[in-house]
Amino acid sequence: xxxxxxxxxRAVAVKPQLQMLSTEEKNRALIACAKALVNHxxxxxxxxxxxxxxxxxxxxxxxxxxxxxxxxxxxxxMAEGLEQVAELPDCLGEVLEEITRPNGMVISKVRVPIGVxxxxxxxxxxVTADAxxxxxxxxxxxxxxxxxxxxxxxxxxxxxxxETVEQLGIRPDVLQLITDTDRxxxxxxxxxxxxxxxxxxxxxxxxxASVVENSTIPVIETGTGNCHVYVDKAADxxxxxxxxxxxxxQRIGVCNACESLVIHEAVRERFLPILAKTLAPKSxxxxxxxxxxxxxxxxxxxxxxxxxTEYLDYILSVKTVDSIEEAIAHINRYNTMHSECIVxxxxxxxxxxxxxxxxxxxxWNVSTRFTDGFEFGFGAEIGISTQKxxxxxxxGLRELTSYKYQIRxxxxxxx
Amino acid sequence: xxxxxxxxxRAVAVKPQLQMLSTEEKNRALIACAKALVNHxxxxxxxxxxxxxxxxxxxxxxxxxxxxxxxxxxxxxMAEGLEQVAELPDCLGEVLEEITRPNGMVISKVRVPIGVxxxxxxxxxxVTADAxxxxxxxxxxxxxxxxxxxxxxxxxxxxxxxETVEQLGIRPDVLQLITDTDRxxxxxxxxxxxxxxxxxxxxxxxxxASVVENSTIPVIETGTGNCHVYVDKAADxxxxxxxxxxxxxQRIGVCNACESLVIHEAVRERFLPILAKTLAPKSxxxxxxxxxxxxxxxxxxxxxxxxxTEYLDYILSVKTVDSIEEAIAHINRYNTMHSECIVxxxxxxxxxxxxxxxxxxxxWNVSTRFTDGFEFGFGAEIGISTQKxxxxxxxGLRELTSYKYQIRxxxxxxx
Numbered sequence: 001x002x003x004x005x006x007x008x009x010r011a012v013a014v015k016p017q018l019q020m021l022s023t024e025e026k027n028r029a030l031i032a033c034a035k036a037l038v039n040h041x042x043x044x045x046x047x048x049x050x051x052x053x054x055x056x057x058x059x060x061x062x063x064x065x066x067x068x069x070x071x072x073x074x075x076x077x078m079a080e081g082l083e084q085v086a087e088l089p090d091c092l093g094e095v096l097e098e099i100t101r102p103n104g105m106v107i108s109k110v111r112v113p114i115g116v117x118x119x120x121x122x123x124x125x126x127v128t129a130d131a132x133x134x135x136x137x138x139x140x141x142x143x144x145x146x147x148x149x150x151x152x153x154x155x156x157x158x159x160x161x162x163e164t165v166e167q168l169g170i171r172p173d174v175l176q177l178i179t180d181t182d183r184x185x186x187x188x189x190x191x192x193x194x195x196x197x198x199x200x201x202x203x204x205x206x207x208x209a210s211v212v213e214n215s216t217i218p219v220i221e222t223g224t225g226n227c228h229v230y231v232d233k234a235a236d237x238x239x240x241x242x243x244x245x246x247x248x249x250q251r252i253g254v255c256n257a258c259e260s261l262v263i264h265e266a267v268r269e270r271f272l273p274i275l276a277k278t279l280a281p282k283s284x285x286x287x288x289x290x291x292x293x294x295x296x297x298x299x300x301x302x303x304x305x306x307x308x309t310e311y312l313d314y315i316l317s318v319k320t321v322d323s324i325e326e327a328i329a330h331i332n333r334y335n336t337m338h339s340e341c342i343v344x345x346x347x348x349x350x351x352x353x354x355x356x357x358x359x360x361x362x363x364w365n366v367s368t369r370f371t372d373g374f375e376f377g378f379g380a381e382i383g384i385s386t387q388k389x390x391x392x393x394x395x396g397l398r399e400l401t402s403y404k405y406q407i408r409x410x411x412x413x414x415x
Numbered sequence: 416x417x418x419x420x421x422x423x424x425r426a427v428a429v430k431p432q433l434q435m436l437s438t439e440e441k442n443r444a445l446i447a448c449a450k451a452l453v454n455h456x457x458x459x460x461x462x463x464x465x466x467x468x469x470x471x472x473x474x475x476x477x478x479x480x481x482x483x484x485x486x487x488x489x490x491x492x493m494a495e496g497l498e499q500v501a502e503l504p505d506c507l508g509e510v511l512e513e514i515t516r517p518n519g520m521v522i523s524k525v526r527v528p529i530g531v532x533x534x535x536x537x538x539x540x541x542v543t544a545d546a547x548x549x550x551x552x553x554x555x556x557x558x559x560x561x562x563x564x565x566x567x568x569x570x571x572x573x574x575x576x577x578e579t580v581e582q583l584g585i586r587p588d589v590l591q592l593i594t595d596t597d598r599x600x601x602x603x604x605x606x607x608x609x610x611x612x613x614x615x616x617x618x619x620x621x622x623x624a625s626v627v628e629n630s631t632i633p634v635i636e637t638g639t640g641n642c643h644v645y646v647d648k649a650a651d652x653x654x655x656x657x658x659x660x661x662x663x664x665q666r667i668g669v670c671n672a673c674e675s676l677v678i679h680e681a682v683r684e685r686f687l688p689i690l691a692k693t694l695a696p697k698s699x700x701x702x703x704x705x706x707x708x709x710x711x712x713x714x715x716x717x718x719x720x721x722x723x724t725e726y727l728d729y730i731l732s733v734k735t736v737d738s739i740e741e742a743i744a745h746i747n748r749y750n751t752m753h754s755e756c757i758v759x760x761x762x763x764x765x766x767x768x769x770x771x772x773x774x775x776x777x778x779w780n781v782s783t784r785f786t787d788g789f790e791f792g793f794g795a796e797i798g799i800s801t802q803k804x805x806x807x808x809x810x811g812l813r814e815l816t817s818y819k820y821q822i823r824x825x826x827x828x829x830x
Contacts, residue, residue: 101790107791219633354821354823361819361822363824370827371820376522389613392818393819405791407776407777407785409780412785413657413662413665413784
């Protein structure tokens with residue numbers, strides 16, 4: 001049985017040292033960690049083998065096995081991720097605002113670490129190194145709770161990272177892994193409010209819902225994406241087909257993939273055959289309303305549930321609307337506030353959509369697949385936030401920080 | 416029995432109209448509401464009388480009765496509050512960042528309303544108008560759950576505000592009040608995640624803890640303040656006494672009042688008599704550790720519990736330390752991340768304190784009493800956030816907003 005309180009205390013205890021590290025010291029440590037991962041790839045792959053053996057014995061699906069599997073190339077990619085984080089600018093200490101008040105006191109709003117961040121995720125061992133890198137660079141201690149199916153892999157990776165920072169004189173408790181795979185431990189972790197400032201669930205909608213339900217720590221929800229492309233009556237139909245092809249099929253299992261097409265009645269009959277032809281090479285199943293099925297004979301009738309489903313598969317739901325207002329209402333009803341797109345040549349319609357659709361990222365004539373820290377130019381990200389507090393959209397380094405007000409004076413008192 | 420789902424739906428339904436209101440329309444409505452409150456002061460005071468009658472019958476303390484009582488002057492102050500919010504700049508639509516990517520797409524980070532805000536508070540009817548004003552100006556619909564002891568007062572105020580906006584063609588559901596005083600309704604409200612984007616508890620530590628425990632909606636904690644003043648060995652002792660007098664006694668029941676003195680051993684014997692003399696006219700009870708009691712014979716021995724207590728009274732705990740490190744560790748252990756102060760002439764010590772003390776506002780030679788939206792120049796506030804996500808310190812208009820990314824392009828797809 002892990003003592004979570006003790007882990008919490010240890011995380012809090014490293015905060016002062018972590019906060020005092022210079023940018024150079026942090027970058028040096030990140031690069032050393034990258035090297036160490038590669039140097040220890042054999043051990044890591046051996047540990048991963050234990051997880052895979054158990055996974056096979058338990059009948060884990062091929063897809064999940066693939067997510068769990070570590071190879072030399074994948075460990076190299078993890079290492080490269082740490083090096084990329086080292087290259088990103090250090091935003092800590094940035095003065096966001098400075099105000100001199102009439103009484104002479106000077107108020108500075110300064111960027112600071114959040115403190116201790118907890119991350120709960122599934123059997124994706126690459127998240128272990130990624131999360132450490134982003135949290136470490138932003139001066140945050142991190143406590144990880146990975147999926148139990150990846151426990152040996154995670155232990156091996158964490159051991160390498162902890163040993164590496166320790167060799168550089170940094171307390172290894174900047175990174176801790178909860179090794180107890182008991183569900184009750186996970187729930188207890190979600191209530192470790194005294195020590196943990198932020199909890200980020202990464203994974204399935206079910207995992208996220210469980211964290212939201214149980215956590216007393218502030219949570220940032222990430223990654224559920226029921227994303228729509230709306231083809232307006234004034235759309236360039238070739239462009240629309242190209243964007244949907246990309247948003248739907250460029251990568252199928254990702255949160256910014258398009259799951260639903262909303263189409264204006266005025267272009268329905270002309271556009272659907274173009275779309276069907278464009279998607280044909282990818283064998284995308286279309287599930288549409290009656291008006292869609294009238295045009296496309298292969299179309300499967302859509303149920304209400306289809307419009308609420310994030311397929312992560314070669315399936316696209318289709319809904320016909322008679323106005324942009326109806327399109328916006330439909331999207332605001334079913335979307336997960338992730339990424340939404342309008343295709344139109346009508347600037348007024350576009351601006352209405354950009355304003356009224358409630359999502360982290362709203363696109364005009366651009367594929368939803370760009371919702372990504374690297375594509376936005378922010379660098380590596382810890383996830384895509386789909387809620388409205390603190391951070392929305394790609395969560396990179398800045399989004400893993402908070403601020404404090406520092407007020408300097410010479411004896412001011414309030415009258 | 417109130418139908419909370421229906422209230423949630425109604426709040427969501429007003430969002431588009433609310434978001435489309437111009438700054439002028441919003442300001443006009445706020446000023447009309449201010450006038451209407453004054454015009455209806457008789458009704459409001461009559462309703463408040465019903466609450467007060469019941470309060471007296473139930474043996475409510477004088478202090479709480481005072482907080483509940485509305486007078487002409489207090490209604491005028493509520494109205495003035497709304498007028499002040501009308502005068503503040505409208506931050507919605509502000510472009511926080513604009514990035515053109517190599518592929519030509521333009522990413523704009525734009526300030527938007529949060530959506531629907533829930534506020535749970537105690538029997539302080541003035542919060543009703545304040546909360547409405549701030550949320551309305553920032554384009555947020557608001558659902559209020561006030562203390563049951565103030566139910567008639569709140570109903571009267573909300574009726575006036577709703578009627579006034581409705582006369583201006585604005586849907587009254589921009590402001591809704593939960594009139595069911597049943598505890599189970601409050602708990603149900605805390606789980607109305609489908610409709611409510613943010614929940615702000617305003618009130619006692621107990622109320623806040625209950626919201627944190629039960630809510631599935633993101634919460635911002637406000638207002639618990641166990642604030643310290645640390646008198647360093649290099650302090651100007653006259654200044655220190657002046658700051659503590661102000662921070663402790665200028666207003667006793669507020670969250671930014673000083674509750675604890677931390678004193679460096681090197682100045683203990685010299686400073687404590689100065690402090691005792693300075694505080695004597697205000698009859699402040701000192702509760703100190705052994706070294707404090709050695710110097711001051713009136714000193715009451717402090718228990719561990721004293722250091723964790725927000726007195727909101729003429730009581731000050733005192734702790735002696737042998738170093739600034741010990742002072743910082745003590746404060747980081749017992750504080751509520753609200754407002755902390757160091758008094759020193761040593762710039763290096765001050766900067767260490769400003770950096771290492773974990774609080775929303777950290778002061779150097781300034782009274783903690785300045786943690787306040789007006790004192791910071793931000794205008795009216797919904798509360799002082801004591802957590803690190805989204806907003807820290809005074810929460811004014813900007814802190815009641817979120818952002819979205821709007822991405823404009825001409826057919827970009829991801830390669």
